[in-house]
Amino acid sequence: MYEGVVQDLIDELGRLPGIGPKSAQRIAFHLLAADPIDVRRLAEVLVQVKEKMRFCEECGNVAEEERCRICRDTRRDLSVICVVEEPKDVVAIERTREFRGRYHVLGGAISPIEGIGPDDLRVRELMQRLADGAVQEVILATDPNLEGEATATYLARMLGPLGLRVTRLASGLPVGGDLEYADEVTLGRAFEGRRLLDA
């Protein structure tokens, strides 16, 4: 046990995801020796994030207002919704500049092991957004793993009766990767999804 609030800080840091007791200790001593201005800025930003940030009422992404920056942007294509698991997926897709529609953040993926079912995700909110018929395509961009695939399969079945285009992101070899290092499932998917090249 450390003296005074140092132990409190180590305890609080140790509650954060991915930070074990050793990391918590190291960070605490880093902060103890750091410039007080830097530490105060971190503390302020922590308070501000809870005061200012919320989740977009429309898509579930992080937002500083009722609706997020993307949902407020009138230049986005209203006919396409890209369904993702987490806000970080929105950031990753935005970085590609390939997609000009809107998003729908589920807040996770179906995982029987972790006890997460469709009711724990923002599925009902997605169905409500599709009710007026303005959306013509839903791109299922959940992760290409067990949970993400299960979620995509579930959503595809839910969306089937609505008669809109439901697509899934392509699986295949990572660009710039080495074929010999690809795992067999990815390589198998790359074969399945092979494209005809122009002659």
Add this chain to the structure above:
Amino acid sequence: MYEGVVQDLIDELGRLPGIGPKSAQRIAFHLLAADPIDVRRLAEVLVQVKEKMRFCEECGNVAEEERCRICRDTRRDLSVICVVEEPKDVVAIERTREFRGRYHVLGGAISPIEGIGPDDLRVRELMQRLADGAVQEVILATDPNLEGEATATYLARMLGPLGLRVTRLASGLPVGGDLEYADEVTLGRAFEGRRLLDA
């Protein structure tokens, strides 16, 4: 880039030691979804640690007053000082309940690669503490690695002329460990330091 202060929080967290961009992102979203009371407590403890904590004027350990809890404790043996690299080493040794003397925290170890020399450590402060002749033994408990050994060797040479007992913690097999899993250096040390058992 995330909207608003979320990105600020990710940036601030990413400056902490051992937290990369992915971890910073994960922690930020954990905090975004966490109970505001918990986040506020973390923020408060951060501010408090800078306001309340300092380093002990005598031994360099963390302290809430001018001198740390151990240096203030009149029951400690004043004739022995245990020299360690970091405050976390004090905590580790206190846990053993084997040592009743006081500590001296160097604030690191000699490391030419990282540009840390004796002048960057609290060596002068150690020499000052030994000046009045009350201390009879100095236990060098720096880490049993390259930097720790170099520091112990340096200190042993500095302390030699003072004519006091200078000792080093024993190296050997970890208790409860398996001999076959010990690395060869440790096993070699265990042979060197072998004890005669009572008949």
